[in-house]
Amino acid sequence: MQTKPRRDFLKKSLVALSGAAVLPGTLNQAFAHSRGRKVGDDLVYRILGKTGLNIPVISMGTGAASPALIKAAYDKGINLFFTATYYGEGNNEKMLGDSVKDLPRESLIIGTAAIPKGVDHRGGLFTEDSTYDGLMEAADESLKRFGMDYVDFMLLPYAGKRESVFFEPLLRAMEDIKKKGKARFIGIASHSFQAEAVKAAVDTGIYDCALVGYNFRMENITELDEAFDYAGKAGLGILNMKSQVGGFWDKERTQPINPAAALKWVLKNKNIAAAVTAISNFDELEMDLSIMKEGLEMTEDETNDLKLASAGRPGLYCLQCRQCEGQCAQDLDIPTLMQSYMYAYGYRNLEQARHTLDNARLPEQACDQCELCTVRCSAGFNVAYKIRDIARLKDVPMDFLRT
Missing domain, CATH: 3.20.20.100 (NADP-dependent oxidoreductase domain)
Structure with missing residues (x-):
């Protein structure tokens, strides 16, 4: 050393x-x-x-x-x-x-x-x-x-x-x-x-x-x-x-x-x-x-290219504007959950996605009890879909996620 x-x-x-x-x-x-x-x-x-x-x-x-x-x-x-x-x-x-x-x-x-x-x-x-x-x-x-x-x-x-x-x-x-x-x-x-x-x-x-x-x-x-x-x-x-x-x-x-x-x-x-x-x-x-x-x-x-590509595209990056705060009936930490989604699908870093998901303290069956999502994302995210999607990562043992 x-x-x-x-x-x-x-x-x-x-x-x-x-x-x-x-x-x-x-x-x-x-x-x-x-x-x-x-x-x-x-x-x-x-x-x-x-x-x-x-x-x-x-x-x-x-x-x-x-x-x-x-x-x-x-x-x-x-x-x-x-x-x-x-x-x-x-x-x-x-x-x-x-x-x-x-x-x-x-x-x-x-x-x-x-x-x-x-x-x-x-x-x-x-x-x-x-x-x-x-x-x-x-x-x-x-x-x-x-x-x-x-x-x-x-x-x-x-x-x-x-x-x-x-x-x-x-x-x-x-x-x-x-x-x-x-x-x-x-x-x-x-x-x-x-x-x-x-x-x-x-x-x-x-x-x-x-x-x-x-x-x-x-x-x-x-x-x-x-x-x-x-x-x-x-x-x-x-x-x-x-x-x-x-x-x-x-x-x-x-x-x-x-x-x-x-x-x-x-x-x-x-x-x-x-x-x-x-x-x-x-x-x-x-x-x-x-x-x-x-x-x-x-x-x-x-x-x-940056201007045209951005037009009408939600993308994967959460703007962290926090306009969603207070909109969710279950009071979920939506910005952190959207970060987790980006790590998983944008960067293919499942371990980081899981750590971020854990930080959000997502309850069991999140979004399943709501007939209609009340959150309107300023970036155009389908918030309920993304939360249900990324929530599956909670059930995967961490050892499987490490590269």
């Missing part, structure tokens, strides 16, 4: 940050070399806020990746790899750690999200079961799986409403994770109430970045753009997820969303340092690399 003394990297972090305040242009090249690698001619880089990190604008989420794919991405110049404990119940962290253990640690940027207990997914809040000790233990277990003394990024997942970001036990734990050298930088990850969460992360004064769902299908784009501007002025780096909105328009996966256009749309926002996209095969890797090589400007055809 390769390790690096924590005092060394903390010292280098302070040097990098002090330089970031006065020499952003020089830092752009110098920091990349300080990480042990040359900046690739074919890759496009942006600085991630006050971290000073110079990262490829398309970086790798490893939730569905293999060791060979990770090494191929590294050889092509991608050095930022993100995972989370909930992928494979920690096995993905172990896989990523094993995949890069023979590479120079200083050339890698590794990020993960340690999972606290007691998450109120529906309310976007944490509870009394979300404790300081619990999160510190989760962070330590994560590092053990990686086989590392530290990660570059440790994120607090499920950040939602402002109260969740300021939740004192977890706020204190995240601060100590950085102070104790378990992570060089800390941040939040947000799937819901994102704009509120990003602004709150800035206001805490302790966070370095936020990983946020953002794509061309969202209805609150103006609100998110304003939050990203607020973050940018404060130096909070923004990373993107969910750029591909499920990957397909239909559950049969016969109508793919234009992946290049979707990525370019996200990266039009200069406040977004990188899109962390799930790369699951070599074709996807080559496509992402080609986008950076050929340029990030959207063509007229790509712009029109």
Whole structure:
């Protein structure tokens, strides 16, 4: 196992940050070399806020990746790899750690999200079961799986409403994770109430970045753009997820969303340092690399494709607008259930779909007792059909779902 003394990297972090305040242009090249690698001619880089990190604008989420794919991405110049404990119940962290253990640690940027207990997914809040000790233990277990003394990024997942970001036990734990050298930088990850969460992360004064769902299908784009501007002025780096909105328009996966256009749309926002996209095969890797090589400007055809393809199509991606809240006679957590459906049919990630389904706390025989569904989805989803469909996953043993 390769390790690096924590005092060394903390010292280098302070040097990098002090330089970031006065020499952003020089830092752009110098920091990349300080990480042990040359900046690739074919890759496009942006600085991630006050971290000073110079990262490829398309970086790798490893939730569905293999060791060979990770090494191929590294050889092509991608050095930022993100995972989370909930992928494979920690096995993905172990896989990523094993995949890069023979590479120079200083050339890698590794990020993960340690999972606290007691998450109120529906309310976007944490509870009394979300404790300081619990999160510190989760962070330590994560590092053990990686086989590392530290990660570059440790994120607090499920950040939602402002109260969740300021939740004192977890706020204190995240601060100590950085102070104790378990992570060089800390941040939040947000799937819901994102704009509120990003602004709150800035206001805490302790966070370095936020990983946020953002794509061309969202209805609150103006609100998110304003939050990203607020973050940018404060130096909070923004990373993107969910750029591909499920990957397909239909559950049969016969109508793919234009992946290049979707990525370019996200990266039009200069406040977004990188899109962390799930790369699951070599074709996807080559496509992402080609986008950076050929340029990030959207063509007229790509712009029109996203507009025309969206017209009248519900797709698989839940907009998380929460207009359905209060409409359901059984008071079901519809946004979370629709997320589960997307993971199952869009990404073919049945394990993640099942975890998300469990978070929704779906009762037995959901939707079977209603003669007529009272929910009217703003995206046009047939909500009752999708709930009945995805509910079948509850009866499948988890062992059968793991890849």
